[in-house]
Amino acid sequence: MATGNETKVHLAREHALELLQQMILIRRFEEKCAELYSAEKIRGFLHLYIGEEANAVGVMQALGPDDAIVATYREHGHALARGLPAGEIMAEMFGKASGSSRGRGGSMHIFDARHRFYGGNAIVGGGLPLAVGLALADKMQGNNRVTCCFFGEGAAAEGEFHEALNLASLWDLPVLFICENNGYAMGTALERSESNPDISQHAAAYSIASEAVDGMNVVEVEAAARRAVDAIRAGKGPWFLENKTYRFRAHSMFDAELYRDKAEVEKWKKIGPVIRFSEWLLETGMIHQTDIDSIEREVAQTIDDAVAFAEQAPWEPVEDLTRDVMTPPAREEVRP
Amino acid sequence: MSKTRTLTYRDAIREALREAMQRDDRVFLMGEDVGRYGGAYACSKGLLEEFGEARIRDAPLSESGFTGAGIGAALGGMRPIVEIMTVNFSLLALDQIVNTAATLRHMSGGQFSVPIVIRMATGAGRQLAAQHSHSLECWFAHVPGLRVVAPATVADARGMLWTALQDPDPVIIFEHATLYNEEGEIAAEGEFSCDLDKAxxxxxxxxxxxxxxxxxxxxxxxxxxxxxxxxxxxxxxxxxxxxxxxxxxxxxxxxxxxxxxxxxxxxxxxxxxxxxxxxxxxxxxxxxxxxxxxxxxxxxxxxxxxxxxxxxxxxxxxxxxxxxxxxxx
CATH class of the missing domain: 3.40.50.920 (Rossmann fold)
Structure with missing residues (x-):
């Protein structure tokens, strides 16, 4: 398994196990979400991150607790990798008051101030200007912090993508743009939506340093993210990574997947981030099957606990319907 | 009897902007041509020289981009004043205003307020035709999560900005384009900020x-x-x-x-x-x-x-x- 081309991540056993554990946690968590969706515990839109785990896990290794994250509606994995409690994420999807966003957001809108996790944005491209603004605030206040913005390749067709890249570069802001290129904007293949499907070239057009990364390889993603974050912290302005990845599941639970071949999905599954990393670690002898078994047991327990937490969590009373529209002491609407 | 003075609506806004910048380091003005040009309606004329490029921030023609950046900066601890040239142009930023600024507090379960002030010109009367003259205040007034004010007097033009900046939630200030040259009397000195609640x-x-x-x-x-x-x-x-x-x-x-x-x-x-x-x-x-x-x-x-x-x-x-x-x- 190839590691990053310049900065090789020194892969200690403990760290390897940590990466594997986080990816397996996301994988099993998402599988459980699909199951709970069928059981009608989770409703609305549900977008699973299965197949893309290496991206959130790899990138988060490079970020510190003071850095900020802006994510998309496919953000369970990012929330878990950032360290948000699995129970609160699950409770959010149940729509319960103990959820990350008091149940007001659901699967697409997970927020957590403690982790500087700014959602959960379900407008494609909408998070990019927000990330630019967070970075602008840091620059104006003299904070040496990074704002990391995740989005899919579909966002590259939005005006906000271009406006945000231009602003970040023009104002030299500490933003790490992570394009998770999974090949499809819902059902539209990249080649069918972009005149130039090489997304990293879009960044170059705005004079932003960019790199294309194997988004199925957690070690490579981490190495690239560390290079990027180091450069940003050194004051070299924004940085852009295009992580080439793939989602194994449908876009959402309503997607019949008429737009791609099963064979294509199977081909990508063979190079899936979990299977590839674990097989490589086993081959090199860095870990043993018992380590994986132990991770699986721990993860199963974490997910059982998360589901139990969500099941037992209270619903918000209907009397509180209009709370959190305005900041209290709210000037109440004069009448309903 | 306290002393009064006469000034224009435009000067009242400029004075309010200057006062806000002086009183709070977190305040900055961002928008198209607010700096070197002095503002499309000359509201920020002279402020660039006084406060510098970082705080009187000329933005490219990217309404959605810089309005969204204002929202992000508000989340990040600043108190941005975003100027959009006219309400017609604000439609390019409607996504950020309606889908982000207005929703963020609720969608995050009360974790993130967005203390941004967005100013824009509105209205007809200057023969600017159909893409610079509309009155779309009610579109914004329709949206929960926003506060919308419309100063009609020089006193309100002078007083509403500071109060809006103290508000933890997004405030949209509509300035009618025919008012900028209107004159009015306000107190010579003292505290000008006024309530935003009452008719x-x-x-x-x-x-x-x-x-x-x-x-x-x-x-x-x-x-x-x-x-x-x-x-x-x-x-x-x-x-x-x-x-x-x-x-x-x-x-x-x-x-x-x-x-x-x-x-x-x-x-x-x-x-x-x-x-x-x-x-x-x-x-x-x-x-x-x-x-x-x-x-x-x-x-x-x-x-x-x-x-x-x-x-x-x-x-x-x-x-x-x-x-x-x-x-x-």
């Missing part, structure tokens, strides 16, 4: 309540003056806040006069005038002695020629006619 009784009267806001206030006051010459005593309410609406002040007036005319530069269909009318019917129906009248813009994109622009928007004559209709005189 003002701009003229008290017994016979008819005229409810209006922004650029239509002076026309409505002129109409009231003309009607007074015929012995018709109008009360004029300046809404000041378009969201939330100050129902109490409106109903108190209508209960007293028993007649209401709403003057609104927005198009009649789906207008704020329609909303206010509905509220009066809901809350003061039995006080009414005549059907409510609305004086709104005609259902046409604002045309360029002066005579057609005037015909399209509320004028003193149309307001006078509407008042007479409620009195059947």
């Amino acid at each position: 003002a009784i701009s003229r008290s009267g017994r016979d008819v309540s005229l409810i209006t806001y922004s650029g239509s206030l002076s026309k409505t006051l002129d109409a009231a003056q003309r009607l007074a010459e015929d012995g018709i005593d109008c009360e004029v309410i300046d809404l000041r806040s378009l969201r939330p609406l100050d129902d109490a002040t409106i109903m108190k007036s209508v209960n007293k006069t028993t007649r209401a005319v709403i003057v609104d530069e927005g198009w009649r269909s789906g207008s704020l005038a329609g909303e206010i009318s509905a509220r009066i019917v809901e809350q003061a129906f039995y006080s009414l002695d005549a059907p409510i009248e609305r004086v709104c813009s005609e259902e046409v994109p604002i045309p360029y020629p002066s005579h057609l622009e005037k015909a399209a928007t509320p004028q003193v004559e149309s307001i006078v006619a509407a008042v007479r209709k409620t009195l059947r005189t």
Whole structure:
């Protein structure tokens, strides 16, 4: 398994196990979400991150607790990798008051101030200007912090993508743009939506340093993210990574997947981030099957606990319907 | 008697901007041509020299991008004032205003407030045709999570900004483009900040309540003056806040006069005038002695020629006619 081309991540056993554990946690968590969706515990839109785990896990290794994250509606994995409690994420999807966003957001809108996790944005491209603004605030206040913005390749067709890249570069802001290129904007293949499907070239057009990364390889993603974050912290302005990845599941639970071949999905599954990393670690002898078994047991327990937490969590009373529209002491609407 | 002074609406805004920048290091102004050009309506003229490029921040023509950046900066601890050249251009930033600024607090379960102030020019009257003249205040006033104000006087232009900056939630300030050169008297010195909640009784009267806001206030006051010459005593309410609406002040007036005319530069269909009318019917129906009248813009994109622009928007004559209709005189 190839590691990053310049900065090789020194892969200690403990760290390897940590990466594997986080990816397996996301994988099993998402599988459980699909199951709970069928059981009608989770409703609305549900977008699973299965197949893309290496991206959130790899990138988060490079970020510190003071850095900020802006994510998309496919953000369970990012929330878990950032360290948000699995129970609160699950409770959010149940729509319960103990959820990350008091149940007001659901699967697409997970927020957590403690982790500087700014959602959960379900407008494609909408998070990019927000990330630019967070970075602008840091620059104006003299904070040496990074704002990391995740989005899919579909966002590259939005005006906000271009406006945000231009602003970040023009104002030299500490933003790490992570394009998770999974090949499809819902059902539209990249080649069918972009005149130039090489997304990293879009960044170059705005004079932003960019790199294309194997988004199925957690070690490579981490190495690239560390290079990027180091450069940003050194004051070299924004940085852009295009992580080439793939989602194994449908876009959402309503997607019949008429737009791609099963064979294509199977081909990508063979190079899936979990299977590839674990097989490589086993081959090199860095870990043993018992380590994986132990991770699986721990993860199963974490997910059982998360589901139990969500099941037992209270619903918000209907009397509180209009709370959190305005900041209290709210000037109440004069009448309903 | 305390001393007063005369200044223009534009100077009042500039003075308010300068004061805000001086009082709070977190405050900065961002928008198209706010710096070197001095602001499309010259509201920020001279501020670049005083506060520097970081705080008087010229932005590229990226309404969605820099409005979103303002929202992010507000989340990040700053107190941005975003200037959008006109309400027509704000439609390019509607995604950020409606989908992000207005929703973030609720969607995050109360974790993230967005203390941003967005200023923009609105309204017709300068022959700028159909892409620079519309009054879309009611679109924003429709949205929970936003506070919307419309200073119609020099005192409010001077006073509303600082109060808006103290608000933890997004505040949209609509400045009518015909008001920038208007003069008014305010106190010579002291604290200028004022409340954003209450409608003002701009003229008290017994016979008819005229409810209006922004650029239509002076026309409505002129109409009231003309009607007074015929012995018709109008009360004029300046809404000041378009969201939330100050129902109490409106109903108190209508209960007293028993007649209401709403003057609104927005198009009649789906207008704020329609909303206010509905509220009066809901809350003061039995006080009414005549059907409510609305004086709104005609259902046409604002045309360029002066005579057609005037015909399209509320004028003193149309307001006078509407008042007479409620009195059947």
